[in-house]
Amino acid sequence: MLARTADNLYWLSRYMERADFLARIIEATQRLASVPRASGRDETEWESALIASGAEEAFHAHHDVADEPNVVRFLAFSEDNPSSIRNCIEYARTNARAVRTALTAEMWDAINTAWLDLQSFDGQGDAAHDREETSRFLEFAKATSLVFDGSAYRTMLRNDAYWFSRVGLYIERADNTARILDVKYHVLLPETESIGGSLDYYQWTALLRSVSALTAYRWIYREGVQPWLVADLLILKQEMPRSLLACYDALVRFLDEIGQAYGQQGPGQRHARTVMRRLEQASIKDIFQSGLHEFLTDFVEDNSRLGDILAQQYLLT
Amino acid sequence: MPCFDEMTLPDGSVRDVYSRVARWLSDSPAELLESRRSQAELLFRRIGITFAVYGDKDATERLIPFDIIPRMISRAEWTKLEAGLIQRVKALNMFLADIYGDREIIAAGKIPADLVYRNAYFRPEMSGRPVPHDIYVHIAGIDIVRVDSDKFYVLEDNARTPSGVSYMLENREVMIRLAPDLFADHRVAPVENYPDALLATLRSVAPRSANSEPVIALLTPGQFNSAYYEHSFLADKLGVELVEGRDLLVRDDVVYMRTTEGPRRVDVIYRRIDDDFLDPLAFRPDSILGVPGLVGAYLAGNITLANAIGTGIADDKAIYTYVPEIIDFYLGEQPLLQNVPTWRCREADSLAYVQEHLSELVVKEVNGSGGYGMLVGPHASSEQITLFSKKLAADPENFIAQPTLALSTCPASFSQGVAPRHVDLRPFILSGSDGVRVVPGGLTRVALKEGSLVVNSSQGGGTKDTWIVEDDRSDSSLGQGQSQSFGASLSQSQSQDCGAGQSQSQSQG
Numbered sequence: 001m002l003a004r005t006a007d008n009l010y011w012l013s014r015y016m017e018r019a020d021f022l023a024r025i026i027e028a029t030q031r032l033a034s035v036p037r038a039s040g041r042d043e044t045e046w047e048s049a050l051i052a053s054g055a056e057e058a059f060h061a062h063h064d065v066a067d068e069p070n071v072v073r074f075l076a077f078s079e080d081n082p083s084s085i086r087n088c089i090e091y092a093r094t095n096a097r098a099v100r101t102a103l104t105a106e107m108w109d110a111i112n113t114a115w116l117d118l119q120s121f122d123g124q125g126d127a128a129h130d131r132e133e134t135s136r137f138l139e140f141a142k143a144t145s146l147v148f149d150g151s152a153y154r155t156m157l158r159n160d161a162y163w164f165s166r167v168g169l170y171i172e173r174a175d176n177t178a179r180i181l182d183v184k185y186h187v188l189l190p191e192t193e194s195i196g197g198s199l200d201y202y203q204w205t206a207l208l209r210s211v212s213a214l215t216a217y218r219w220i221y222r223e224g225v226q227p228w229l230v231a232d233l234l235i236l237k238q239e240m241p242r243s244l245l246a247c248y249d250a251l252v253r254f255l256d257e258i259g260q261a262y263g264q265q266g267p268g269q270r271h272a273r274t275v276m277r278r279l280e281q282a283s284i285k286d287i288f289q290s291g292l293h294e295f296l297t298d299f300v301e302d303n304s305r306l307g308d309i310l311a312q313q314y315l316l317t
Numbered sequence: 318m319p320c321f322d323e324m325t326l327p328d329g330s331v332r333d334v335y336s337r338v339a340r341w342l343s344d345s346p347a348e349l350l351e352s353r354r355s356q357a358e359l360l361f362r363r364i365g366i367t368f369a370v371y372g373d374k375d376a377t378e379r380l381i382p383f384d385i386i387p388r389m390i391s392r393a394e395w396t397k398l399e400a401g402l403i404q405r406v407k408a409l410n411m412f413l414a415d416i417y418g419d420r421e422i423i424a425a426g427k428i429p430a431d432l433v434y435r436n437a438y439f440r441p442e443m444s445g446r447p448v449p450h451d452i453y454v455h456i457a458g459i460d461i462v463r464v465d466s467d468k469f470y471v472l473e474d475n476a477r478t479p480s481g482v483s484y485m486l487e488n489r490e491v492m493i494r495l496a497p498d499l500f501a502d503h504r505v506a507p508v509e510n511y512p513d514a515l516l517a518t519l520r521s522v523a524p525r526s527a528n529s530e531p532v533i534a535l536l537t538p539g540q541f542n543s544a545y546y547e548h549s550f551l552a553d554k555l556g557v558e559l560v561e562g563r564d565l566l567v568r569d570d571v572v573y574m575r576t577t578e579g580p581r582r583v584d585v586i587y588r589r590i591d592d593d594f595l596d597p598l599a600f601r602p603d604s605i606l607g608v609p610g611l612v613g614a615y616l617a618g619n620i621t622l623a624n625a626i627g628t629g630i631a632d633d634k635a636i637y638t639y640v641p642e643i644i645d646f647y648l649g650e651q652p653l654l655q656n657v658p659t660w661r662c663r664e665a666d667s668l669a670y671v672q673e674h675l676s677e678l679v680v681k682e683v684n685g686s687g688g689y690g691m692l693v694g695p696h697a698s699s700e701q702i703t704l705f706s707k708k709l710a711a712d713p714e715n716f717i718a719q720p721t722l723a724l725s726t727c728p729a730s731f732s733q734g735v736a737p738r739h740v741d742l743r744p745f746i747l748s749g750s751d752g753v754r755v756v757p758g759g760l761t762r763v764a765l766k767e768g769s770l771v772v773n774s775s776q777g778g779g780t781k782d783t784w785i786v787e788d789d790r791s792d793s794s795l796g797q798g799q800s801q802s803f804g805a806s807l808s809q810s811q812s813q814d815c816g817a818g819q820s821q822s823q824s825q826g
Contacts, residue, residue: 003575004564097540100549101559109363116362160577262578314577 001102006164007315008099013152013168015092016111019085020145021176022075023138025049028183028210033068035202046071048186052179055081072134076141077121085141089118092148102161106151114144160261163254167310170254174247174303178296180211181234184227185293204230211242231292232284244299248276251306258314268310275302320723321465322737323389334389334786341499342386342728342735350385350730353495357383360491382779383488384729385495388740388761392506395757395785398461398469398744401654403753404644406457406746409476409631411647413453417443417627427642429663436636438629440592442599446616448625449522450750455623456515456587457746458482461654461759463725470657470722472741474640476632477624478589481760481780482745483547486511486554488782489758504787506757512554514747514754519555519585521749522621527584533557534574536565536588538606548589555587562590567610570617585621592626635661635683638717658720662713671718672709675702678718680709695721724770727781729763739764741772742783757785 029049047066050056053075062080063070078084093115096103103111121137149169156162184207204225208214213233220237221229237243251272259265287295319327324335331339342350361380390398415422416433417440423430433439458479460472489508493500516533523531537548539561552559564574565583573580588595594604599612614620630636636643638659644652660667660678671678675694682690692705709716726737744759761781762772772778 001577002558002560002564003577004561005558006577094540097545097549101553113363164577258577 001160001164003315005099005102006160007311008095009102009161009165010168010310010315012092012095012099012111013165014172015088015095016145016148017169017172017176018083019088019092019141021172021180022053022083022085022088023141023145024210025053025180025183026072026075026134027138028180028206029071030068031206031209032183032203035199035206044186048183049075051186052183053083054179055083058082069130072130076134076137085137086118086121089114089141089144104151104155106155107148110144110148110151114140114148160258163257163261164314166254167251167258170247170250171303171307173242174244174251175300177211177234177242177244177247178299178303180207181231182293182296183207185296200227201225208233213240213242216240228284228288231287235287235295236279236282236284245276245279248272248279252276255310266313268306268313271302271306271309275299275306320739321463321725323463323725323727323740325728325737334391334394337499337502338386338389338728341496341502347734350735351732353385354730354732357385357491357495360494361487381484382765383491384738384763384765384779384781385492386728386730386735386781387492387496387499387784388727388742388763388781390742390783390785392785392787394467395506397653399755399757401469401652402459402744402746402755404648404650404653405459405471405474405640406454406748406753408640408644408647409457409474410451410453410748412643413625413628413631414447414451415647416630417453418445418447422643422646425646427646428636428639432635432639433630436630436633438592438627438633440627440630442612442616443625443627449524449618449621452522452748452750453625453628454631455518455522455625455748457748458743458760459654459746461742461744462657462722463740463742464723465725469654471640471654472657473634474632474637475743476628477591479743479745480544480547480589481743481762482511483550484780485745485756485758485760485783487550488760488780492782503784506785506787508756508758511745511756512551514756515551515587516555516557517751518747518749518754519587519621519623521751522623523584524618524621526619531584532582533585533587534560534565534583536560536562536586536590536608538562538590538594542589544589551587557587562604562606562608565608565611567608567614570610570614570619572608572611572614572620583620585623587623592629595622595626633683634681634717657722660718662709662716662718667718668709668713671716672706675706675709677721679721680705680716680718683715683717693721727761727763729765729779729781736767738767739770739772740781758783 026049029045032048033045046068047056049071050059050066055075058081059066059071059074062078063074074081074084076085079087081087089111093111096108096111100108117140121133121140152162152165156165184203201224204227205214208217208225208230211234217225217230217233220233220239223229233240234242235244238245238249240246252269255269255272256265259269282295323332324339325331358380361383412422422428423433454476456479458475458481460475461469462472463469485508519533520531523533533555534557535548535552535555537545537552537559539545542548549559558564558574560574560583566573566575566580568580572583572586574583590606593601594606596607596609596611596613597604598609600607611620612626615622615626637656638661640656641652644650660671662668662671662680671680675692676697678692678694680692680694692701694702697705724739724741727740728735729738740761740763742759742761744755747754747756761783763779763781764770764772764777765779766777769777
């Protein structure tokens with residue numbers, strides 16, 4: 001297939017996945033910020049949401065105060081933020097239009113309908129009205145991702161077009177899972193609170209809920225929410241579909257399909273396998289010992305390197 | 318000036334071919350038509366059939382309005398049109414092969430040499446470079462207007478990159494969904510085999526170096542081009558890659574596309590980019606849409622371009638006036654389809670006539686397009702006419718003149734009701750090494766503004782589905798005679814007053 005087509009499909013999937021992630025980050029942060037707290041403490045939740053979504057620099061170029069209205073508007077609606085949900089859907093459609101011939105009618109319909117609906121959200125209302133509109137908008141973003149992903153899964157031919165779009169999706173999802181887990185690192189516990197205390201507990205629960213994994217957690221671990229088990233679930237549990245290991249399992253598989261179809265393995269396949277092996281050999285105890293935040297930072301870097309390698313190998317020939 | 322309505326005759330009777338449409342219209346309550354119209358808009362919007370309007374930030378993607386009343390043409394009328402179209406396109410292809418070859422028509426004195434050699438669309442690079450099978454115009458769109466019950470004129474030939482065929486195909490799909498009963502009531506000639514016909518045509522002109530399964534690609538300027546939807550639609554229907562200039566590379570005069578598995582050789586390019594932008598090394602050096610080296614590969618015979626480079630000379634307004642001579646010269650035949658009567662101001666007699674009758678005529682600049690540099694006599698003030706008369710005297714070679722035409726009208730549906738509107742027709746003619754193919758139908762463009770003759774989509778024009786219907790014997794008792802009696806008693810009351818004007822239809826190219 002055309003290298004540019006593969007590139008467009010890859011990014012199309014990434015943008016759709018990212019829109020879903022941003023919606024989840026905002027919801028998680030709203031929950032974290034609503035936890036009752038001792039007065040006088042600084043709110044760090046919204047700043048942490050910016051850091052987790054990699055938007056803090058762009059945000060501070062436009063705003064001074066990282067409060068809820070500013071951050072939500074920036075992450076969800078802003079045209080100034082290249083990675084806002086609105087822009088993700090815009091870019092996804094631009095990419096989709098460029099490769100319409102490689103999409104099924106259902107996929108095009110999903111993205112084009114979302115793009116048309118997008119015009120009805122302006123994100124300009126006052127604060128009271130805002131929260132309601134925001135929540136409708138976040139539901140819309142998640143539903144859009146879901147419908148798009150579902151129509152791709154159900155209708156695409158299983159050939160390189162499908163594999164490249166899945167590779168985009170899993171690279172993005174792995175990145176997002178790592179970042180959402182890292183939110184907790186950036187949300188500071190007030191000094192009066194102890195690690196493992198009730199606020200800490202509430203924060204980890206909110207995080208699980210944001211990735212629709214609270215029930216899965218209880219099912220697998222059958223005990224109260226513990227930080228290292230949450231991390232274990234989202235990093236190392238193969239059966240958890242957002243976990244880093246599950247994402248890499250899929251990446252290795254789809255890259256293998258591509259390599260086999262083209263009769264050649266390359267640096268992308270090798271790099272994905274290396275990351276996979278590292279995850280398989282890791283234990284959550286070791287990860288916490290050497291620092292969860294450091295582990296996640298390394299992972300995000302490795303993951304983005306895979307994107308660069310694949311661009312060289314296939315997408316920018 | 319009264320004009321011919323394709324449904325209703327001056328005496329109020331309905332022409333045979335429209336009898337069921339008329340019944341359908343009178344049986345459908347206004348709300349039903351209204352809801353069908355909004356359904357149509359929704360369908361088009363969902364499918365994403367849009368066109369871009371340059372320089373309009375808020376409306377970069379617009380819908381071309383679709384009118385839900387089909388435009389009806391009988392099989393007998395179509396058969397005549399089709400023969401004329403095939404004849405015309407054959408002659409244009411022979412003309413191009415000749416002027417880029419032996420130039421017999423010029424030697425014979427049928428066409429002034431300077432009209433060819435000094436023409437901006439003449440490509441000297443192509444002289445003495447035969448193209449595969451001598452076919453230059455693989456895809457032609459010929460714009461036809463109708464002025465009475467049996468007179469059709471060719472308004473314009475589009476021999477470069479004619480567009481609009483996707484609307485012909487999508488309009489049919491939408492029409493079948495919106496008015497299944499009306500459709501089932503007729504025997505409508507199908508158009509959906511157009512992509513197959515196009516693919517067969519493109520395969521038939523592959524260079525001899527290509528193997529039996531030539532690789533075909535459709536070259537688009539990209540998604541910001543106004544016709545991008547059509548490009549992606551056609552690539553999809555053809556099952557070929559939709560490429561941009563940056564997806565192609567030329568190595569040792571061979572064209573490749575960049576794929577995830579490395580370069581892949583291309584044999585035929587259906588290009589929807591103008592000559593000027595094809596190759597920055599050969600034409601405009603600032604073109605970023607093109608492919609460096611493409612023309613070299615083309616001249617080396619390693620790739621077929623459809624249409625060929627240099628076809629613009631065949632759809633030029635000055636050459637247009639010579640098409641009857643061109644048909645006679647190459648085919649020894651009388652033209653089956655007439656040109657709009659045209660005076661060439663370069664000829665002294667014609668110039669004198671035109672100067673005398675400026676207030677009745679439409680005078681066009683030979684190289685003008687989009688209606689610029691045009692005088693519409695009946696609408697012009699006496700100052701404008703005096704001014705234009707001087708321009709004409711100073712440079713007569715640059716002008717042609719035509720009478721103001723009474724374009725036919727068809728019923729169109731509006732929220733206030735059904736009303737006649739002016740239409741034209743663009744059928745598409747495919748020429749391959751294995752023959753000429755014409756899909757029965759075409760794109761009917763309709764000027765939706767009352768009284769307007771401008772059918773261009775950028776200026777309030779819309780489209781209709783065009784139905785070529787088999788003649789229906791069971792209904793023939795109703796009045797074959799009616800359509801014949803036309804002309805005897807033209808009454809103003811039934812037909813829309815045409816005013817005076819001229820269709821400004823231009824290639825959407």
